[in-house]
Amino acid sequence: MNLLLRTATLDDLSALVELESRCFEVARLGRQQFRWMMVEANAHLTVVEGDGHSLLGYALVLFRQGSTLARLHSIATDPRARGNGIGQRLLEAAETAAREHDCAYLRLEVCVDDRQPVALFERNGYSNLGLLTDFLPGHRDALRMEKRVVQHPQALQRHVPYYHQTTEFTCGPACLLMAMGALDGAVPGNHQDELRLWREASSVHMPGGHGGCSPHGLALAAWRRGYRVRLHLSDQGPPFLNEVRDAGKRDVIRQAHDDFCSALKDTDIEQHLGEELDLRPLLESGGQPLVLVDGHRRSRSRAPHWVLVTDFDHNFIYLHDPNAERSLQRRPQDCQHVPVTHQEFERISHFGQGKQRAAVVLYPRET
Template structure:
């Protein structure tokens, strides 16, 4: 069958309404809604045309400044099923998501629609759980998601991935990945991770062990033979105003002063300012660790270190060392995670003062 995939037009409205009625027990879209999707919505409505009639459609919805697109509905004429039309429509939906600079495509499907569930599973969609009372007839829905945009791996060096083994060692895990990228070796093991944490820890965590400060990580990297540049928007110790206990505040202050004193005897470059040109850093051989707002990244109150692996016209790519913190389900989805520039701008500011911090490693000449 010769199949043409194209954007829907106003002339298709009658055929789309008829197809909707044949495809779903409870139609999701009426004529007025289809018309809006064609004319004004932030969406892509595509149809599959064959033998002079509409045999299927797919509708993808977008949100401004979001990397998540939603597959609202996909339908194939029951009389034309078995010809691979659903597969072609799904591929078109994923293509439209990428064209809109979206990295993930999410959808909801009735769990007992085994034909549709099988199509999505064959194409790499993973479950995010069941949603009760989701559809108009009060049936539950199975939410599925797939990462449709991947790191091209064409410009920058290979960056190995290391998954942190504790809740408080994201900084050491990122430092190990950075050193592995620059040194061309495996990142190390859990003993190296804890050793780095002991060297660099100074940030108080409300629920337990402290995290690593940018000064401490910079010093640890310098001791291991790397050229280091420290980018800070604020000179003093981080998060001090958020620690209520006076004794703990004093410990953090003393640890910070000790790191600053040690850094005076190194060639670590310290830059005080709000801007960090990640693409320039990567192009000149740097490997940046960036501290991000943990709540924006994973609904955690704690700040979180990530490693920037690359950037292109649409995304900044991150290695997130803590797979469990992510809303994603597959470990590989925590590597080269695509984040829009606007979202990165938001997550890379943390604390009440919207501070920024980054540690950049360079190989010695």
């Protein structure tokens, strides 16, 4: 059977409505809804045309402005044409459409009882994010599934190992271990190394609980281990001070900050003050940047969060996120080389009420 995949046009409306009625017991989309998807919605509708110009299937993908997550709203194959690989072709077209719209993830919901579609998605690498009860028409349960459709292009020759933080407050040390491992070509350290770095670099800035690591403290910890370090800051004052209400804790932050600044004077750590953070020259010159980001955008946490930048290309900046449990991606393998659009990175790399920026960039040890 000859198959042609193309973008749907308004001339396909009648055929799409007929196809919808053959594929689903409860018609999900009518003529006006298909028209709206084509003309007004932020969506892409692919159809499969068979012999005789008949429509044998479609895939509808929805996009949201500023989001790297696309949604496969529906995918349908004419029951009379199944067994010809149409579903596979449509799914591949949907993933291509997501990538072309700068989306790194494609998410969908599928009825738990529809074994063939579930099997198709599983074969194509979609992971199960959970059960949605009474989600579909007829009070049917659905599986929410998702796939990362953009993979790291391996543009850099350097291998960046992944280390998963073992506590909720050691994202900075975990990133530092990954950066040192990348520069040394070695496996990152262990839990003991992680806590040792935390003790060196921490200051009290979290709303409650343990202290987190300041950029100054992480820069000093890396420098003491022989690495060349650049410190990028938008503000010379103590970070996170406006996020803390407790007067005693604010005093501790100031004292820790003053102590770090005093220690920095006795080092050759380069300090750059300003709002701009251009990652391209830092990475191309061999640097490994740790960047402090808005914790809520990355992990639904109020506290700022350290991530490691691993690479960049025209569309995305890639991150290692050390916190898999609280990450939106959930699994450790999905927290490596996480693709974030340049626009989204610009948003998340400002933190706190003052929209501060901070980065610690490591370079290879001096020989």
